[in-house]
Amino acid sequence: MKPLTFFLVSFLLVLSLFSHPDHTDQIPHWQKATGWPDRIITTFSDDPATTISVTWRTDSSVGRTIAEIALATADARFDIQGQVYRAKTEHVDLEHMVTEDGERHSLYNIGIGPVHYHSIVFEDLEPDTLYAFRVQGARGKWSEWFQVQTAAKNGPVQFVYFGDSQNGVRPNWSRVIRMANQKVPTANFFLHAGDLVAKADSDYNWAEWFDAGGFIHVQTPVIPVPGNHENMRVWTDGPDGPTVRSRTTMWEPQFTLPVEEDLPKTLHENAYDIRYNEDLHVFVVDSARFEFEDQAKWLDKGLSETDAKWTVVTMHHPFFTPKAWDTRDIDDVRRKAIAPIVSKHEVDLVLTGHIHTYGRSSAHVDTEQTSRLAEGEAYDVKTVYVISASGAKSTLLSNEEQLAAVAGDRKPDMKEIALERIGLNTPMFQVIKIDGDILKYEARDATGTLYDEFTIVQDETGNKQLTNGAAAFGDTRLFSNTGKYREWWDMR
Amino acid sequence: MVGHALITLFQKMKLLLLSFFSFLTAALFAHDIGDHEQPPWQAPSQWPDRIITTLSGDPATEFSVNWRTDISVGVAIAEIVKADPSARFDINAITRRGETTHLKLDHMPGLNEDIQIIENQGLPPVHYHSVTFSGLEPDTQYAYRVRGTQGKWSPWRQLKTASKESPAKFIFFGDAQTGIRSHVTRTFDAAARVAADADFAIHGGDLVNTATYDKEWAEWFAALGRMHLVIPSIPVAGNHDYVNLTKADNPSLNRQESKLFAATKIVTPIWRPQFTLPVVEELPEELHETVYDIRYNQDLHIFVIDSNATAFDQQMMWLESELSKTDARWKVVTMHHPLFSFIGGTEHPAHKKLRMTLLEVMARNDIDLVLTGHRHSYQRGVYGDGVARYTVGEKHAVDTVFLITASSTKRGASKVDGWERFSKEQDGDFKLDRHGDNVPIFGVFEVTQDTMTYTAFDPLGDEYDGFTLSKDADGNKTIEDHPIALTEPYTHENTSKYIPWDDLR
Numbered sequence: 001m002k003p004l005t006f007f008l009v010s011f012l013l014v015l016s017l018f019s020h021p022d023h024t025d026q027i028p029h030w031q032k033a034t035g036w037p038d039r040i041i042t043t044f045s046d047d048p049a050t051t052i053s054v055t056w057r058t059d060s061s062v063g064r065t066i067a068e069i070a071l072a073t074a075d076a077r078f079d080i081q082g083q084v085y086r087a088k089t090e091h092v093d094l095e096h097m098v099t100e101d102g103e104r105h106s107l108y109n110i111g112i113g114p115v116h117y118h119s120i121v122f123e124d125l126e127p128d129t130l131y132a133f134r135v136q137g138a139r140g141k142w143s144e145w146f147q148v149q150t151a152a153k154n155g156p157v158q159f160v161y162f163g164d165s166q167n168g169v170r171p172n173w174s175r176v177i178r179m180a181n182q183k184v185p186t187a188n189f190f191l192h193a194g195d196l197v198a199k200a201d202s203d204y205n206w207a208e209w210f211d212a213g214g215f216i217h218v219q220t221p222v223i224p225v226p227g228n229h230e231n232m233r234v235w236t237d238g239p240d241g242p243t244v245r246s247r248t249t250m251w252e253p254q255f256t257l258p259v260e261e262d263l264p265k266t267l268h269e270n271a272y273d274i275r276y277n278e279d280l281h282v283f284v285v286d287s288a289r290f291e292f293e294d295q296a297k298w299l300d301k302g303l304s305e306t307d308a309k310w311t312v313v314t315m316h317h318p319f320f321t322p323k324a325w326d327t328r329d330i331d332d333v334r335r336k337a338i339a340p341i342v343s344k345h346e347v348d349l350v351l352t353g354h355i356h357t358y359g360r361s362s363a364h365v366d367t368e369q370t371s372r373l374a375e376g377e378a379y380d381v382k383t384v385y386v387i388s389a390s391g392a393k394s395t396l397l398s399n400e401e402q403l404a405a406v407a408g409d410r411k412p413d414m415k416e417i418a419l420e421r422i423g424l425n426t427p428m429f430q431v432i433k434i435d436g437d438i439l440k441y442e443a444r445d446a447t448g449t450l451y452d453e454f455t456i457v458q459d460e461t462g463n464k465q466l467t468n469g470a471a472a473f474g475d476t477r478l479f480s481n482t483g484k485y486r487e488w489w490d491m492r
Numbered sequence: 493m494v495g496h497a498l499i500t501l502f503q504k505m506k507l508l509l510l511s512f513f514s515f516l517t518a519a520l521f522a523h524d525i526g527d528h529e530q531p532p533w534q535a536p537s538q539w540p541d542r543i544i545t546t547l548s549g550d551p552a553t554e555f556s557v558n559w560r561t562d563i564s565v566g567v568a569i570a571e572i573v574k575a576d577p578s579a580r581f582d583i584n585a586i587t588r589r590g591e592t593t594h595l596k597l598d599h600m601p602g603l604n605e606d607i608q609i610i611e612n613q614g615l616p617p618v619h620y621h622s623v624t625f626s627g628l629e630p631d632t633q634y635a636y637r638v639r640g641t642q643g644k645w646s647p648w649r650q651l652k653t654a655s656k657e658s659p660a661k662f663i664f665f666g667d668a669q670t671g672i673r674s675h676v677t678r679t680f681d682a683a684a685r686v687a688a689d690a691d692f693a694i695h696g697g698d699l700v701n702t703a704t705y706d707k708e709w710a711e712w713f714a715a716l717g718r719m720h721l722v723i724p725s726i727p728v729a730g731n732h733d734y735v736n737l738t739k740a741d742n743p744s745l746n747r748q749e750s751k752l753f754a755a756t757k758i759v760t761p762i763w764r765p766q767f768t769l770p771v772v773e774e775l776p777e778e779l780h781e782t783v784y785d786i787r788y789n790q791d792l793h794i795f796v797i798d799s800n801a802t803a804f805d806q807q808m809m810w811l812e813s814e815l816s817k818t819d820a821r822w823k824v825v826t827m828h829h830p831l832f833s834f835i836g837g838t839e840h841p842a843h844k845k846l847r848m849t850l851l852e853v854m855a856r857n858d859i860d861l862v863l864t865g866h867r868h869s870y871q872r873g874v875y876g877d878g879v880a881r882y883t884v885g886e887k888h889a890v891d892t893v894f895l896i897t898a899s900s901t902k903r904g905a906s907k908v909d910g911w912e913r914f915s916k917e918q919d920g921d922f923k924l925d926r927h928g929d930n931v932p933i934f935g936v937f938e939v940t941q942d943t944m945t946y947t948a949f950d951p952l953g954d955e956y957d958g959f960t961l962s963k964d965a966d967g968n969k970t971i972e973d974h975p976i977a978l979t980e981p982y983t984h985e986n987t988s989k990y991i992p993w994d995d996l997r
Binding site: 130183392393426482 | 577637
């Protein structure tokens with residue numbers, strides 16, 4: 001090589017390196033994509049009894065990769081029987097994001113190159129069986145083996161439901177999900193009711209969410225629900241043009257979820273249902289988008305057709321919000337579209353978030369029933385509505401009227417609804433156990449202590465009786481009698 | 493002239509630029525290569541990693557945390573607060589400072605001179621940090637976190653101090669050693685599920701295969717991090733946690749014996765920086781933090797022995813003196829090498845020597861349990877006056893229960909039919925109750941004042957073995973096997989194919 005050629009080659013090489021500034025020093029190792037698989041997560045995209053869906057991430061050097069599955073035996077080398085499948089790979093640009101509605105240059109992700117998301121659906125599995133699987137990044141760079149149990153066609157089901165994680169996700173929320181996993185290590189799935197992160201397009205925020213959950217996101221399948229914080233502002237017509245809210249382009253690549261063909265494309269993998277087993281059917285409504293008529297029709301059809309004994313509707317926004325916020329038209333539109341479907345089908349549980357507080361209310365059969373009954377006394381109930389939060393953000397509410405509004409105490413258009421239990425300044429997780437005719441519900445705080453509980457017994461005609469447990473009558477946690485609160489800005 | 497000078501200057505500049513750019517590209521590439529050699533779960537950074545809690549003093553009022561960073565972090569800073577359910581429980585956290593140890597990974601400190609560590613070639617030095625939280629309240633949940641460089645914190649983790657009273661629950665793991673990240677994780681996962689409320693875990697030695705290999709320690713920490721319950725660890729040093737500096741002088745010794753009696757060997761120089769453990773001052777310095785005891789609560793006392801034949805007689809003297817002083821109801825001894833065990837037809841003289849010495853101590857003292865590893869198979873038996881006359885499952889009096897197990901992919905073959913030899917040798921005072929091959933097994937112990945209930949599990953979380961030990965007011969013990977102990981044992985014949993672990997990464 002002549003000196004001048006060498007000079008030019010060196011120059012160009014260095015130039016090319018400088019033009020893509022290397023931010024690797026600033027990106028934490030728990031955020032940065034490499035040739036190794038990370039952000040691994042197990043979800044349902046099909047029948048939970050016979051399929052396991054797994055999604056993971058690598059840097060963009062990994063073009064094609066594989067995953068492996070084996071029946072989990074106790075044997076030391078169970079993995080010898082492993083079967084290898086090719087993964088689906090998706091290229092995701094984190095800086096320039098394009099949605100159906102417009103585009104966005106994400107300021108949070110400057111200097112972060114594109115990444116690859118990979119996914120696999122393991123099919124034709126045996127129900128109620130423990131499988132071991134692992135996923136690969138670049139050749140030879142494997143994850144550890146994870147063990148996941150397929151759903152049993154019938155029998156008891158247990159799951160954990162979390163409200164918004166959103167703020168202080170890695171530092172503080174991690175203790176909540178770990179405590180949940182410690183209290184219910186054999187849960188069949190974990191449900192996250194929206195606002196998983198604060199900034200929908202921030203790769204750092206999603207890194208926090210994945211790092212906080214870690215292996216828990218893999219060994220217990222996840223049902224993610226999109227919230228308003230999973231939306232980002234996009235420009236519909238150039239940088240000076242108008243903007244709208246659109247779902248983050250990170251949602252679809254990082255979760256492998258069911259596609260409801262009846263719904264508009266914008267709702268694919270955002271609104272869906274999971275028939276977990278004979279007894280339990282979960283419907284996920286995307287309350288942070290606007291296609292409520294489509295979703296109401298789809299939900300009505302799904303609830304009419306299902307023969308599951310227990311139905312759960314989950315969506316990020318509750319039907320009832322504190323008065324100060326209640327004037328927003330969109331809340332009315334949503335409530336008017338979805339709430340009547342829930343009432344009509346007497347859905348058993350409606351699990352929501354958004355308010356950053358805890359509130360549980362019942363839709364009574366007896367609309368004159370105003371006060372909570374004593375421990376051990378049962379009343380007829382149609383639906384139980386829950387608002388919860390698991391992250392560090394807590395809405396400062398003290399006004400009695402607001403407290404009541406949170407849980408929808410006797411709204412003019414839904415008079416049968418009465419508040420049962422509230423809790424402020426307390427991240428919570430809820431454990432729901434279904435066994436035949438009985439549904440048991442617990443809300444626990446981050447130290448694992450029981451805060452709220454009830455049992456519903458459903459008879460053969462579908463009539464339900466609710467009995468509050470002892471914890472439902474404990475002292476109410478308010479800002480005045482709990483630890484000091486500070487907004488989350490200082491948290492790392 | 494001016495033109496000529498300019499040309500010369502340009503030529504000089506060109507050379508200068510050339511060398512500059514070549515250097516720069518080379519430097520960038522070198523950085524690139526170094527970056528790619530270590531997996532993200534191994535490489536140190538400014539963020540804390542390899543975080544582990546240990547018991548360094550009274551478990552009711554103190555615990556220690558160790559972590560690692562790159563060498564840019566010069567101070568050990570941690571925070572602790574009572575785990576309040578409030579959203580911002582962390583506001584009242586207090587800061588604790590600790591110690592930082594600089595450790596070169598490619599040249600580790602030996603006895604007199606540094607040892608070159610080939611397997612860590614090219615790895616930068618690291619900093620290990622430790623903080624001891626003391627003055628805590630018993631039976632109380634705390635939240636703590638540790639720091640790397642400013643603003644780079646671990647997530648908050650919650651840990652409960654010991655209650656002064658029973659019950660206590662703990663997990664015993666045998667050798668992790670091989671297939672640690674890929675396979676042993678599922679054993680840890682299973683333990684975390686079936687014993688989610690355990691108070692601590694004992695790791696019975698051979699935590700890794702090559703004591704000094706940073707990548708294997710990275711695997712061990714990656715696997716251990718999977719236990720969602722952040723419980724303190726009690727690590728035991730095994731032969732694979734030791735570095736042999738010189739061979740034994742005696743040429744008549746075989747390879748195994750030569751290792752066991754190596755003229756000079758030291759516990760891996762990674763051991764002390766990464767675990768904060770009790771120091772027994774009266775023992776020689778080389779046994780500090782590998783021989784220690786933990787009085788967990790009123791009823792349970794744990795003694796950790798370093799069975800790597802280092803000053804074993806001194807250890808036994810210490811053990812006997814401690815045993816005579818303790819008023820705990822239950823006394824557990826854990827060490828890496830088993831009390832009774834052999835592969836094939838013979839027992840190494842070295843192991844026999846350890847056994848005879850410990851048996852003498854046991855004869856004079858009351859030891860309820862001896863927890864060991866090393867054999868890569870599962871063996872559980874009893875020791876006591878004429879116990880051989882009882883059939884398995886029969887309730888009978890007993891002195892000591894011993895256990896051998898492993899979590900690793902590496903599997904030995906336990907010789908099932910040779911065990912009566914020990915019984916003969918011990919005048920019928922020995923009996924094997926349960927064994928199993930080709931399956932990683934871990935044990936869970938629940939200890940109350942009068943009973944010790946044991947359940948063993950496989951990596952699926954299914955039960956494999958169990959017994960209940962009961963102790964009356966006079967200290968007399970009886971053992972009753974659980975029905976699971978009588979089911980068909982795992983053997984190499986009735987389980988799936990086994991291949992060694994060399995193909996694992």
